Amino acid sequence: MDIKHWGAVDGVTGSCHQLILNEHNSILIDCGLFQGAETAGKAGAESLAIEFDLSTVKALVVTHCHIDHVGRIPYLLAAGFNGPIYATQATVAMLPMILRDALKLGVTQDQRLIDACIRKLKSQMIAVDYKVWQSLPVDGLAKVKFKPAGHILGSAYLEFDCGKGKRVVFSGDLGAPYTPLLAAPKSPYQADVLVIESTYGDHCHQGRKARSALLKTTIEKAVADNGVVLIPAFSIGRTQELLYELESIAYAESKKNPAAMWANLEVIIDSPMAAGFTDFYCEFSELWDAEARRKTQSGRHPLDFETLYTVSSHKEHIQVLNYLAKRNKPAVVIAASGMCSGGRIVSYLEQFLPDATADVLFVGYQARGSLGRDIQQYGPTGGYVFIDDKRIDIKAGVHTLSGYSAHADQKDLLNFVKRMRKPPKLIKIVHGDEEAKAELARLYRDLLPECDVVIAGYGLE
Structure with missing residues (x-):
């Protein structure tokens, strides 16, 4: 053998x-x-x-x-x-x-x-x-x-x-x-x-409580200037985990204060595949852990909430890009791919990396040579990256939460x-x-x- x-x-x-x-x-x-x-x-x-x-x-x-x-x-x-x-x-x-x-x-x-x-x-x-x-x-x-x-x-x-x-x-x-x-x-x-x-x-990763608290504070700081938060995430696994955590935070904060920012913060999933895989997660909910099953039994929907929007077609994708670029209201966008090596996240990065009110939040491993690793490496010092052979200066904030791996x-x-x-x-x-x-x-x-x-x-x- x-x-x-x-x-x-x-x-x-x-x-x-x-x-x-x-x-x-x-x-x-x-x-x-x-x-x-x-x-x-x-x-x-x-x-x-x-x-x-x-x-x-x-x-x-x-x-x-x-x-x-x-x-x-x-x-x-x-x-x-x-x-x-x-x-x-x-x-x-x-x-x-x-x-x-x-x-x-x-x-x-x-x-x-x-x-x-x-x-x-x-x-x-x-x-x-x-x-x-x-x-x-x-x-x-x-x-x-x-x-x-x-x-x-x-x-x-x-x-x-x-x-x-x-x-x-x-x-x-x-x-x-x-x-x-x-x-x-x-x-x-x-x-x-x-x-x-x-x-x-x-x-070693952060503990779950620490990473959830850091996710909350990072997003709150990022949207304080009404900017867009971009989260590159794999369509299967990471996207669903983020939805679960965001629903938990929004639920807890809205109970404290129905007028809180979290009660009205738009979360946009711009990935038809992510939406499809979220349906699979619901179909195979018997594989969920006990905590997640308890939430559904109490009437909550851990992978869905009132301010969650899903983008399907390419036409809608372009409309959302233009809408976010023109408005003065915060939003969180989760899009694939997780390493920024392709997919719809690339369009958002090209649009918003030069915007000082925008933020990019990495929640997963970025392989060497990927666009995500380059942004992670050069973004915090005000560097630049190339997207489709075009130089893009990075003025957006760049954050990494390793605990969400x-x-x-x-x-x-x-x-x-x-x-x-x-x-x-x-x-x-x-x-x-x-x-x-x-x-x-x-x-x-x-x-x-x-x-x-x-x-x-x-x-x-």
Whole structure:
């Protein structure tokens, strides 16, 4: 048995790992898109085509449907992969929408080709419940169990039983505890081999109360001059968490004072996909944590409130841009993409970055080379960025709230291993910048001196 890594080794995107069971059978775990600076370099990400050998790959198992974990599935299908694609019920429901949009934006506008790809995808997908063993077409060599990862709706870490009591665990992306809506992940009993993400391997988040208070005060200060607050957010996961927190703040403040700013602050979701995924969150509300379910039982709607507006068409998007530019009233705009690498948020940034009354609020990780990372880096010192080859001076305020990451932080990544009854003999660290991987590796070595801790490289490195 061995593991090859075809992505998420030079950074945090392009997750793709191959569990090799023998010379005839292997399983692919995720097949994601590279983003930001990670689209170039030794990982071969400049080519979207699948360049590794698929002859032994009998199945694809998907941890969750963020684009950096699923974005190259159409290329996998085009390369001739005809095997089953296993994922949780919620991921299977959402994946066609994600890939349809990705194909339209990055591959082709030909609707017949897109429809053909999505039909093929649906014919190969198999929905699996959490916490049950699923057999795999690998001659009885392995089976898989999906365990809740608490990252986004439908997310899972994967526990493979490879026979003779040997367990191999792939973390996918682990969620942070006390995240709105989803319960925190619980560690497996055993992992002989652990492949684990390290996005925040060198960083600890703020606590939930602190981050909610900071979100509240940051927005209050930002809108004091009647400016617009722009929040780049992934359509699935981050957007719904923000809605949950904003509804909670508005509800509490409105109870204190019905005339308070929060009672009338417009929150605009400019993302048809985010609206669609919010519907999925409601459809799969049985996956919510106890706190969120209690709110709905009391008659509240954690993902909806009176001053929330959703923008659908491109025409509406342009109208909202013009409306916000001309008016003298505060608003919060949440739009994709989360790293500002495309999507409608880019139009807002081009319009409002030069506006001193505007503010940009980052609530998630910004990969190196992304527009979001550049704004985060150069904005606070009054720098500039290029959008569509046009220089945009940054006069808007730039803020970062790391506590809203949907990723586990350093403490959580350590606890995930600490709480295993039978800790791993081998840990392979992926999905992180070099500093984060190195620091997490050091801490794991201190925690488990007998464990072989390696930073994974491309292929079999």
